[in-house]
Every structure is written in C-alpha cells, then in structure tokens.
Amino acid sequence: MATMKIPFGTVSITDKSKQLVQDCLDKGRISSGRLVRKFEEKFAALIGVKEAVAVSSGTDADTLALAVLYELGASRGDEIIVPALSFVATGNAVLHAGFTPVFVDVDRETLNIDPSKIENVITKRTKAIMPVHLMGKPAPMDEIKTIAAKHNLFVAEDAAEAYGAVYKGQKIAGIGDIGAFSLYVAHIITTGEGGIIVTDNEEYAETLRSLRSHGRACKCKQCISNISSGYCEKRFSDKERGDIRFIFERIGYSCKMNELEAALGLGNLDIYHEILEKRHNNLLAMIEGFQQFSEYLWTFQEDANERIGPHAFPFVVKEGVPFTRDGLMLHLEKNGIDARTLFSSIPTQCGGYEFLGYKPGDFPNAEYIGNNGIHIGVHQDVKEENISWFIDCVGKFIKEAEKRYPEK
C-alpha cells in the first residue's frame, strides 16, 4: 500500500492571477487584448528576444513557427526535419503547417536528434530543421546551426519542454530563427492551455500575428489586440481605411490566446524563477540518486556547458536486466508515484504516421526508448522526502528482481 503520493504534475495559481481573472470577468473583456500583450512582452523579456506571440497551444506554436516559411518561399509539401522521438505534437505540427515531416533518429545518451544523421536526409525540398529539446535537455544547437547554414535551412526550436534551459550561455528558444513553447498545465509556465512563439525577427512576428488570426491583413500589435475596431491607423491611410476584419492575406489559423489564459500566465511569470530553481534542484537530486542504478537504468546528465530545463525526470531500462519497463512502472504506481512512458518513435510507433511508409527498425534508438523509457514529475510540490521515497522504491524493486532472476 502506498504511503506517499507523488503526482506527475502540479499547477500554481497566484492571487494576482485570480484577481486578474476576476477583473476580466467583471469587465466582460475576455478575448485577446491588453493582458495577452502584457504577457507577450514579459515573456519576450524573459527569453531575451524582441518578440513573443501567444497562441492557443504548444502545437499551434510549433505549427505557426513553421507556417512562417511560406513567406520565405516554401511550398506546401516541402520537408521539415524533426527527431523521431518526441511528443507526437512535433510531427503533427509539421503536417498541420502543410509540410512533410522527415524523421531522424535520436542519440540514446541525450534523447535528442542525432546531428550526424541529419545531412543524410536533406533533399532539394528540405526547408527547416526543428530540433526538440526533449525533457529540457538542450539539443546540439552548434551542429544543427552549422548544417542549417551550409544548406540554407531555417531552424525552428521546439522548446515546449525547455523552460530555463541554457546551451553554451544562450537561452534555449532564442538560438534558432524562431522558438516555440507550450503553456499547457504540464509545463513550467502555464496558462492552462496555450503556447507562445519567440523570435528576434519582427517580420516573422507580424506574420505570426496574422496567422493566429485567420491570416488577417493587418498584423501590427495594436490591431491584433484590438481587432474589434476593424480599422488600422498604422497600415491604412484615412482614405483607404478598410475593414481589416475581413481582409485575409494568407491561409491562417484560429488560435489566439484569451485574456483569462494570459491572466494565469502573468501570475505564473512572477514565481517563475522560484519554481525553476526548485524543479532544477529536484532534477539534480534524482540524477544523483540514480547513479547507483547505472547498471540497470540509464538517465541523462547535465553537461558543463548547459543547464537542463527541469521539465521531468526521464530514465530508460537497460538491455539484459531482470525486469521490464512495464513491471517497474506498475511498481511505481503501486507506491503512489505517477509515472509516464517516455513518448514513442513518431514515425514507427504512432499509428497515424503509417502513411509515410517508415518501417519498424528504421529508428532503433527512438524505438528502444519508446519501449523502455519512463518519466516522472520533478515539479515544485515534489519534496526531498518524496525523492528519497522514489529512489528507495526503485532500489527495492531492483533487489527483488535480482532475487527472482539471479542468472540475468
């Protein structure tokens, strides 16, 4: 019987958020407006970029980050390189944007795209690389940027899980041409549901504002946050003032963030650094606690030139050990520890991708992790005693397994 409960996630809603939500409700002002703009400005400052554009989900953030490519001459069906192992949304976003995902296997040590395999899949139709910083571990951005520069490719970072991640002194999501975060409840900054795209390029930001609002003609900051006026003073002279609500210049989406979501996000930003530090300490304590299991279980390490964004704690059952991933997960669940599998190889383990024609065995590392990986929460409500309980549980499980199958 479990004596402790360690849930996978938690959510912190501050008094400021509650107050802002109440204000919105009292004023009846709930669709995208002033609070969304404020949230975007604060978020951009946090990442150290010029622009942030808030949308309805992390999947929309990935999708729009790629849809910008049409302004740069891309055609529907062009190819985007993504890692085979990620949350399925990475692959889905490529398809939602109208492109073809081309998958590359990951490195088992880092969980991230293996840069040595990228050039093999570049064709005339390749337009971008979308690295994912899985579980907050920075992808090898130097190698990726070198390949991108050589082949004239755009780099869109899927930083959904990478809050607080730093690569060689640079904040993740601000290293490529554009970066995308998820603001879903499982993430370090949350608006409940939501996503946000960051970039230093003001033209991309204007396109993103149009894309999130059906492809509307005007993308200036004033208009999009005050679309109900229907007119744009910046873009149109008095004479030619049109009703910009119904001028559409590109194929867009409907994925604006609303004021209630921004209110939650604004409160979260106030406690961001506190949450980040707590989660990072939890992550390091788990990595440290797992050193003793290195014969049986693999986990990533934090390298000297990086800081892992503390999204969750991943570990993978090694080959030839006397237990299975599912047996270990069951044991954790019985002991009150919420555990999740470590995603899947999108092209070969997610049914919807069969139409692309990849075969099992094409992505051995992603598939191995898909069959043998686990992740658990490192969130701000996980306490020292929870971590000790977790490490003890794993230790006892391994001991029991060794007793049952000593020959293994």
Ligand SMILES: Cc1ncc(COP(=O)(O)O)c(C=O)c1O
């Ligand atoms: C790597 C990755 N990309 C994209 C997403 C999509 O985010 P959302 O669930 O907000 O659509 C997630 C979600 O957790 C994710 O982990």
